[in-house]
Amino acid sequence: MKTTYREAMRAAIRESLQRDDRVFLMGEDVGKYGGCFAVSLGLLDEFGPDRIRDTPLSESGFVGAGIGAALGGMRPIVEIMTVNFSLLALDQIMNNAASILHMSGGQFNVPIVFRMTTGAGRQLAAQHSHSLEGWYAHIPGLHILTPATLEDARGMLWTALQNPDPVLIFEHGSLYPRSGDLADDAGPVDIVSAAVRRPGSDVSLITYGGTLQMVLDAADRLAADGIDAEVIDLRTLRPLDEATILASVTKTHRAVVIDEGWRSGSISAEVSARITEHAFYELDAPVGRVCSAEVPTPYAHELEQAALPSADRVLAAAREAVGRG
Template identity: 85%
Template sequence: MKSSYREALRAGIRDAMIRDERVFLMGEDVGAYGGSFAVSLGLLEEFGPERIRDTPLSESGFVGAGIGAALGGMRPIVEIMTVNFSLLALDQIVNNAASLLHMSGGQFNVPIVIRMTTGAGRQLGAQHSHSLEGWFAHIPGLRILTPATLADARGMVWPALQDPDPVLIFEHGSLYNVTGELDDDAGPVDIDTAAVRRPGADITLITYGGTLPAVLDAAEQLAAEGIDAEVLDLRTLRPLDEASILASVRRTHRAVVVDEGWRSGSISAEISARITENAFYDLDAPVGRVCSAEVPIPYSKHLELAALPSVDRILAAARQAVSAGG
């Protein structure tokens, strides 16, 4: 069937709510308005105000309420409008949700799912456009999911709710309008392993989330030049599927990591380090990285695009790795 990314997310939430009456959705404008990005459109009419709950504009307050509900046996899905606003709930996410199992000596799990929009490319200014999922991937006790396809958008919600620990789902804003075919019987997906979206033999292009379409585009252009690029979609940033990363690099002997986060202290830096630590002698060239410019994301369209990973920059990094490898 034909579906958009936002419709796939809605289908995943709806499926989870049908499966388990403990599941409910809460966040700003998720009810009557249908969600800031129309993901929850129609769910209030179907499930009612007890399970589709509009909240005040207070991220710390409603994330804290979600944590309390999870501790009390419910299965909350908490929507934060953008990743930038999650910083207002950082204490709740990092010091409470991620830490309570450890601090309680294993007595209290926090089975909460927190969804938020991430990424740039839509001229929304710096306070709505950053990619901070790498920050959260630094935190033990959290699972970080980054669905990049319709199937993953549809299928990650229910497995996330089965995790006894907090799960953060990062939805790239540029993907909401993406449409494609979704299997009629689409259901839960694996949230533990990375996925090879395009097999190749000459170089591994490693990415996740909103940069996957650009990486796939670059891979097709590289193929026209005789460079066979493998595209690895990480899907989960914590825990990283290190085995799949290393297996791919050992096949192709070259790697470029594409990450919309900033280069310094990024998830791309972590991936590069792990490749160097564990597959150094399999490499025929240094690991390349394509990241966002180290500036607050600009509002101006041409500056915003210049700051973000682009197909041209991915192509240049891949060509450099292949030429360096002989």
């Protein structure tokens, strides 16, 4: 069937609400308004206000309420409008959701799912264009998901709700209108493995989320130049699927990591470090990285595009890795 990323997410939420009475959705404008990005449109009429709950504009407050509900046996899906707003609840996410199992000596799990929009490219300026999923991947006790495909948008949520620990799902804002074919029987998917989206033999292009399609397009352009690029979709940033990354690099002997986050302290730095630690002698060239410029994301379209990873920059990095730069 034809669908969009937005509709796939909505179907995943609907199915979860139907399958488990403990599941409910809460967040700013998720009810009558249908969600800031229209993901929850129509769900209030279908499930009622007890299960589709609009919250006050207080991230720390409603994230804390969600954690309490999870501790009480519910399975909350907490929508945080954009990733920058999650910083207002960072204490709740890091010091409570991620830590309670450890601090209670293993007595209390926090089975909660946080959904939030991430990424730039939509002229939302410096306050609403962050890619901070790498920050959250730094925190033990959290599981970090970055669905880039319709199948993952549709299938990751139910699997996440079965996890006894907190799961954060980062949805790149540019993906919501993206359309494509999705199997009628599409259902839950694995949330621990990376995926080889395009096999290749000359260089590994490692990415996730909103940059995946751009990297696949770059790989097609490289193929026209006789460079066979393998594209790895990380899918899960914590825990990282190190085995898939290393298997790819062992085959191609070259790697470029593409990450919309800032270069310093980024997930690309972590992936690069693990390749160097565990596959150094397999490398025929230094690990390349393509990241966003180290500036607050500009509002002006031309400046914003210049600050973000692009296919041209991926092409240049890949060609340099294979000695054709």
